[in-house]
Amino acid sequence: xxxxxxxxxxxxxxxxxxxxxxxxxxxxxxxxxxxxxxxxxxxxxxxxxxxxxxxxxxxxxxxxxxxxxxxxxxxxxxxxxxxxxxxxxxxxxxxxxxxxxxxxxxxxxxxxxxxxxxxxxxxxxxxxxxxxxxxxxxxxxxxxxxxxxxxxxxxxxxxxxxxxxxxxxxxxxxxxxxxxxxxxxxxx
Numbered sequence: 001x002x003x004x005x006x007x008x009x010x011x012x013x014x015x016x017x018x019x020x021x022x023x024x025x026x027x028x029x030x031x032x033x034x035x036x037x038x039x040x041x042x043x044x045x046x047x048x049x050x051x052x053x054x055x056x057x058x059x060x061x062x063x064x065x066x067x068x069x070x071x072x073x074x075x076x077x078x079x080x081x082x083x084x085x086x087x088x089x090x091x092x093x094x095x096x097x098x099x100x101x102x103x104x105x106x107x108x109x110x111x112x113x114x115x116x117x118x119x120x121x122x123x124x125x126x127x128x129x130x131x132x133x134x135x136x137x138x139x140x141x142x143x144x145x146x147x148x149x150x151x152x153x154x155x156x157x158x159x160x161x162x163x164x165x166x167x168x169x170x171x172x173x174x175x176x177x178x179x180x181x182x183x184x185x186x187x188x
Contacts (some may be wrong), residue, residue: 004163006167008080009162011158012113013156013157014163015115015125015160016115016156017114020074024074025106025107025111026045026075026105026108027071027108028130035069036063036064037061037062038062040062041063042062042063042064042065042103043060043062043105044060044061045077045097045106046109047110049110050085050094051093052093052130053095053126054095055136064106068103074114076104077097077104077106079098079123080114081096081112081114081115082096082111083095083097083106083111083115084113084129085109086110086111086150086151087148090148091149092134092135092158093129093130095126096122096123096126097112111152119162120168121169128160134158152176
C-alpha cells in the first residue's frame, strides 16, 4: 500500500500506551472459570460483542466482582480502548469500548489496546483495522486450519500507515460522515 510522504509506517505496539497490559488478551487457563460467571457483575467481552465499529451488548456475561478485583483487572477495559478479535474470517475486527459502560474484562479471544492518543486517534486505528487493506494483511498472516487466528505478537507488529494528527482527524470525520449517510440510506 502506498502512502503520502507525510505519513509514517509504525506498528500497533508503538501506538500503545507505555505500560504493562496496554495490549493484551484475556486470561488463559485455570484462573478463568465458568463458576465465576454471574447474572450481574463485571461484564465479560466475548467475540460476539465486537463488531466492525460497534460494541454489541447481546447475550451479556458477567464476572463475580470480587473475583474480578482479585484476578482480572489487568485484562480489563474502562472506556476508550480498542477491542480486536483474534479469531474470524479474517480476524482483526475492531471497535472502541464505550466510555459510559463501566469496567469490563476481555476473554482470551479478544485483544484490548490502550492507544497512546498523542500519536494516534483510537477512531482512526479502528477504521484502519476494519479496512480492506488491514483485513487482507491480517488474513495473510493469520494462522489456523479450521479457524483463522491472530496472536498478540502478530497484532503488536501489525504495520500501520500513520498520517499526521490533523489528517487522522479529517479522515475520521469523512469516514464517519459516509457511515452516517449509509445508515440513513439503509433506514429508508
